[in-house]
Amino acid sequence: MTSTAWKTRVAVPARRPGPGRGAIVVGLLAALGLVALWALELSPAGLVPLAGGRAIAADFFSAAWQPATEYEGTAGIDGSFLLEILSALYRTVIFAAAAMSLALVAGTVLGFLASSTWWAGDPALLGSPLRRFFQSWLGPLVQGATRILIVGQRSVHELLWALLFLAAFGLNTASAVVAIAIPFTGMLAKVFSELLDETDPESAHSLRAVGASPIKAFLFGTLPRALPDMSAYAFYRLECAVRSSAILGFFGYPTIGYSIRLSFENLHYREVWSYLWALIILVLCFEAWSAALRRRFVA
Amino acid sequence: MEVLRNLTLRIEPGENIAIIGPSGAGKTTFLRLLNGTVLPTSGRVLSDSVDSAELGPTHLRRLRSRVGFVHQEHALVPNVRVVQNVVAGKLGQRSMWGAVRSMLSPTRADLDLAHELLVRVGIGDKLFQRTDHLSGGERQRVALARALFQEPDALLADEPVASVDPARARDLIGLLCEVARERGLTLVCSLHDLLLAQEFFGRSIGLREGRVQFDGATNEIPAEAFDDLYRLEDAGSRAR
Numbered sequence: 001m002t003s004t005a006w007k008t009r010v011a012v013p014a015r016r017p018g019p020g021r022g023a024i025v026v027g028l029l030a031a032l033g034l035v036a037l038w039a040l041e042l043s044p045a046g047l048v049p050l051a052g053g054r055a056i057a058a059d060f061f062s063a064a065w066q067p068a069t070e071y072e073g074t075a076g077i078d079g080s081f082l083l084e085i086l087s088a089l090y091r092t093v094i095f096a097a098a099a100m101s102l103a104l105v106a107g108t109v110l111g112f113l114a115s116s117t118w119w120a121g122d123p124a125l126l127g128s129p130l131r132r133f134f135q136s137w138l139g140p141l142v143q144g145a146t147r148i149l150i151v152g153q154r155s156v157h158e159l160l161w162a163l164l165f166l167a168a169f170g171l172n173t174a175s176a177v178v179a180i181a182i183p184f185t186g187m188l189a190k191v192f193s194e195l196l197d198e199t200d201p202e203s204a205h206s207l208r209a210v211g212a213s214p215i216k217a218f219l220f221g222t223l224p225r226a227l228p229d230m231s232a233y234a235f236y237r238l239e240c241a242v243r244s245s246a247i248l249g250f251f252g253y254p255t256i257g258y259s260i261r262l263s264f265e266n267l268h269y270r271e272v273w274s275y276l277w278a279l280i281i282l283v284l285c286f287e288a289w290s291a292a293l294r295r296r297f298v299a
Numbered sequence: 300m301e302v303l304r305n306l307t308l309r310i311e312p313g314e315n316i317a318i319i320g321p322s323g324a325g326k327t328t329f330l331r332l333l334n335g336t337v338l339p340t341s342g343r344v345l346s347d348s349v350d351s352a353e354l355g356p357t358h359l360r361r362l363r364s365r366v367g368f369v370h371q372e373h374a375l376v377p378n379v380r381v382v383q384n385v386v387a388g389k390l391g392q393r394s395m396w397g398a399v400r401s402m403l404s405p406t407r408a409d410l411d412l413a414h415e416l417l418v419r420v421g422i423g424d425k426l427f428q429r430t431d432h433l434s435g436g437e438r439q440r441v442a443l444a445r446a447l448f449q450e451p452d453a454l455l456a457d458e459p460v461a462s463v464d465p466a467r468a469r470d471l472i473g474l475l476c477e478v479a480r481e482r483g484l485t486l487v488c489s490l491h492d493l494l495l496a497q498e499f500f501g502r503s504i505g506l507r508e509g510r511v512q513f514d515g516a517t518n519e520i521p522a523e524a525f526d527d528l529y530r531l532e533d534a535g536s537r538a539r
Contacts (some may be wrong), residue, residue, distance in 0.1 A: 102334065
């Protein structure tokens with residue numbers, strides 16, 4: 001018994017596969033990282049402030065543990081500082097929410113149009129020439145155009161869009177909202193279309209078998225399966241929108257970034273830290289909310 | 300690629316047929332030809348003397364809506380409630396607006412019918428559960444309830460017991476046949492298990508590499524015919 005087992009054992013093939021292309025790519029990327037560090041002459045010494053700056057740095061970071069609860073310079077300012085923090089937060093969220101609501105609608109529509117499952121027709125239903133034209137020409141054309149549009153939206157950062165709109169339309173609310181909404185639309189559309197295409201098509205196929213049209217099969221078979229991941233990503237983007245909205249304040253829009261800039265320019269570091277902590281708490285709240293939603297979706 | 304060849308057969312209303320054959324024999328394609336989700340590249344499929352290849356999209360979808368297709372359980376939408384998966388059986392018979400309404404908030408009549416069918420397949424208490432909280436066998440029953448919700452003229456089942464244990468498989472096939480009989484539905488079911496075919500199906504069709512190997516009353520088919528059907532090509536890899 002043992003001797004036959006020995007005889008039938010199969011030898012390891014003589015030629016083993018060497019390091020694949022994957023290993024080479026990883027190696028090249030690591031080398032690129034090292035070259036970048038070397039080219040920038042990056043060293044920890046850069047983070048050690050000069051003699052004059054040391055006092056400022058100490059001031060700034062020690063302020064982190066004693067954030068202001070009222071205005072530091074009281075000259076000419078009425079009203080409560082805490083109220084001002086809340087209203088700055090409110091304006092930040094409002095800008096983000098307005099941008100996200102535009103991006104969510106546009107991103108969903110473009111995400112559908114960019115996905116292959118949306119255009120996957122029913123091969124057995126291609127009777128008429130009109131349908132065949134739709135399936136083999138119009139579909140791929142619209143899908144391709146949508147994908148190019150999405151890449152265009154994503155490749156320009158929201159801060160650059162904001163700069164462009166600021167130059168073109170001046171400082172108004174709509175230009176800030178649209179500046180955030182454009183790249184966010186592109187990112188939502190790209191990720192939505194990928195999530196839809198990765199969804200198991202079996203559910204949609206089974207609905208076609210009950211006589212549902214391809215669109216119904218998509219809406220009731222594919223979409224519900226992708227929805228938990230899509231909403232988790234949308235939540236993450238909302239969090240990003242809050243951060244972007246805060247940053248737009250540095251350009252003069254009335255979000256929390258504007259308040260931070262003013263306090264910073266007046267060297268009121270404790271005020272700066274109050275705003276920063278408020279922002280951190282806000283983002284943590286969003287995180288807790290989206291985690292709770294994720295648990296509900298998965299359970 | 301030709302999946303099925305030289306296939307000529309006739310299925311009478313109310314018949315109870317098992318399609319048997321190894322993986323890749325063309326069983327699924329055969330079933331999909333019957334409900335018009337696949338059209339033949341040559342030859343014809345007539346249902347009630349209507350050629351499915353000559354039907355326009357609307358009529359073809361109507362044909363599909365009259366044939367219940369019991370898919371394997373993973374074809375259900377996992378993250379919605381059982382009731383939604385069952386009510387989806389009528390998606391082909393409803394307008395877009397009606398479909399949206401029935402999926403978001405089903406009418407009393409839909410709920411009653413869905414519940415009645417779930418009770419019939421033995422899981423009446425699962426109506427509002429999330430589908431992915433059910434066991435594999437229970438999900439297979441949901442798939443059957445969906446097919447029945449179509450109020451079909453015929454039932455097709457594509458290896459409905461591929462992923463359940465033998466005892467549950469026997470239960471499920473028994474249920475499938477019972478339900479088909481009490482409603483007077485034609486039943487065509489693909490299977491791997493010869494014993495199940497012998498126990499439950501009056502007629503068996505053996506498929507191998509796209510050809511019909513045998514077709515007739517199950518109890519008249521000799522045992523060798525079954526053996527031949529599953530014989531492996533490569534003698535070296537034979538198990539026995």
